[in-house]
Amino acid sequence: MPDKPNVLLVMADQWRAEALGCMGDEQVRTPNIDRFANDGLVFERAYTPNPVCSPARGSLFTGQYPHEHGVISNTYHKLFLPDDRTTIAECFRDAGYETGYIGKWHLDGTIDGPGYVPPDRRHGFEYWRGFNRGHPHLRGFPNVAPDGSVEWEGDREPDIETDYALEFLDETEGGPSFLTLSWGPPHTPYEAPAEYGELYDPDELTLRPNVPDEMADEVRENLVEYYGMCTWLDDEFGRLLEGLEERGLADDTVVVFTADHGDMMGGQGRYAKGVPFEESIHVPLLVRYPPEIEGGRRSTSVVNLIDLMPTLLGLCDVAVPGSVQGTDRSAHVRGEEPASSTATYLEGNLPYDDTWRAIRTDECMLAIDRTLTTTHLYDMESDPYQLENLAGDNDVADLEDELRWRLFELAYAYDDRFIKARHGRQHEPEERIPLSDGR
Template sequence: MIGNFHGILKSLAVIFLLPLFWSCQKARESDETSPQGPPNVIFVLADQWRAQAMGYAGDENIITPNIDRLAQESLVFQNAVAVVPVCAPWRASFMTGQYPLTNGLFYNDKPLPTEAVTMGKLFKEAGYQTGYIGKWHLNGHERGEDPFSGRNKPVPRERRQGFDYWKVREVTHDYTNSYYFDENDEKQFWEGYDVFPQTDSAISYIRQNKETPFLLFLSWGPPHDPYFSAPKEYRDMYDASRLQLRGNVPESLQDSAQNVLAGYYAHCTAMDKALGDLLEVVEKEGLADNTVFVFTSDHGDMLMSKGVLKKQRPWDESIMVPLLIRYPGKLQRKRRDVWDPINTPDLLPTLLGICGLEVPESMEGEDFSAVLLEGRELDNEAALITLPVPFHEWQFMNGGREYRGVRTRKYTFVRDLLGPWLLYDNEQDPYQQHNLVDMPQFSQLGDYLDGLLQKRLKETGDEFLPADAYMEKWGYLYDRNDSLRHENYLEINR
């Protein structure tokens, strides 16, 4: 009886959240394939939303009707991999199309170079209106200041990387008492749960710029912790005791994991509602066919899988992110799954290619636009995963370590400074419970994957040095206690 009630509640929630625009069959079934003029770009970024926590990905707990419907009209990337699964490094890698050791952002709260060739600058030069709303996390802080001091300061105009419309906070995770700085560095407040007024601002931007090509970047803070701060109406949609957990959550932590997951899901469902509002306006304004709509996240969250929270780890809950790209004018309004891995530095070159813009030589990622537009696979065997410097919640003293690895369709292979560390067959072992790296019968497989890794490291100029070497090269100071480690920290944590 309780189970039936839960099902009814979930069905009602879906009905409540699903915007009316999804019922516009005529618009959805448009067969227009050659929209006029450059496409608009709407890029929606969530923070710490793992790939597995999606209805379309098979998570039966979560309520995400709008995202699930978007997936039915999009390219669905089944193996989108965060090159460094942590906030600022992902953002810098995406914005530049470069690997973190090239642009220097491999650690949070360090500055992206002002002169970088970035998404905003390129679209602005191509004649686009450019707008950014929400979390930035690319400005850093002054050397010697408290590492989090820059999170509360405005970003100077010359450091906005080509974005003109500007309602931005460097970083905050207080989603109900949130402020931002506008184009004139004036402090303004978002009213209520900031996802909703940020989305309203995005809707206003779309309406104001619908007659010209525009790039809009909407960067939400959730579902990044704190996990229990979503509005009550969304928290009430989840009964923690009924949530099914992934198979790698330790039994002793399952009650805690269910509670955390309920709060996390509440954020996700609130954001799904906001995404639906945004998509509804795109439809009503007649912009859908000639708009490239992207939804993704910068990294995942372990959420008690393997007994830990948050990110930086090389496991799938941390490195795998959702990635949807909808462009009805050239990609049709139907789901197509893309199975070959795509890496963070590949995203911007591919987006530029889809929009018909030139990819600058500074970018190291691959432009997969041609094969995607032709309906083919990427022909890309592996994506690189790296952590040049562990920090903050996964600092050395908490088990953090430097690593490099590759994620293919089927396998994960990772090295630390001592040598091969992890090897998983992700098809046979989706919860990555069985490390095959020291088993003789898998040595040939390990050697092959290690060869793929060494090739990627050579291509990206990565010598895989200890963390201190990169901190010294870029003149960075460790934050607080991040540099502290046991002398034999690698052996202790193996």
């Protein structure tokens, strides 16, 4: 076994946590990920800091909230991840790891076409089989030249990306290595390969109770394709795990499966993401490392994707930079500490008038708008599908006040300057929220 483990971070795009067998969905077929869950640790309450692609990815790689790392939207002013942000790849590279990135990047601004990402904007990833953006699931993999021209390879993007991942494992066999594999599905377009879509019958699918009746037929048709893409990636994930076994790397590799955000899929009458509802903000997070993680464990700790960078560095005994806002959960992952985190801070639509902030606790979810007015309040224990908005209900006024207080504590702790400025103008100095570890 090498002195430090390899790390394989597998990230799907727009895969909500609920769409996994191991997370309770009895309709979707994800046998490989379910077996993986039985061999490792499942975080049942993992959340994205911002349920949109670019902000979430920036947070995952920097351990910072979007308001801190600066990528506050997919499209706003064609933002790039700033050069001065320390990333997880840079930390691993500087610790002697070989680093690699495969798939969709979406941190190099919004441009036409898949987009070439120059080496000086790859933020520590040395082996590179990436492209900036787009979802050519069934068109193939886009090999992008510096002039932006594209040579399409094969006909199924994730299959080729998995091939590249296995090639990377061969090329870095001596280790240690850190590889991020970023698959495009099950993001729109909702179009699975035919043999996977045929696995599901729309007439037999049960929808979540928060899908309006008038959308039911349409949602079932889309869910067939969404589930089909999930099963497709599950097969590719199985191929990766088999590749680790064949190369004798299974016990030497920390493997993570997650997603940047979820998909509403008709919930609350919506598609896509970007809103403070569970289907949008709740993401899968599963970790396996046989030497240190007991199989079959499930954590109820409320965690955030900004915690992933320091946690992976902690598992590999690599120093965590001071710029990180997330928390190192490696002791909890190893089973040395019990679940302790009971709340996390969320934000969305930062540059726009409909910007929001939210707090998700182990029991409730509260969201506020740009005027600091409570817009959403749900008892997630009794109302997991968020059917009854309690915001402004006098019967739960004390609960609302408590959650608002905790939300503002977190806003101050994470230096959310927009909220601090708004809150500061509304309160006398002695009434402002004190700094504390509200996590």
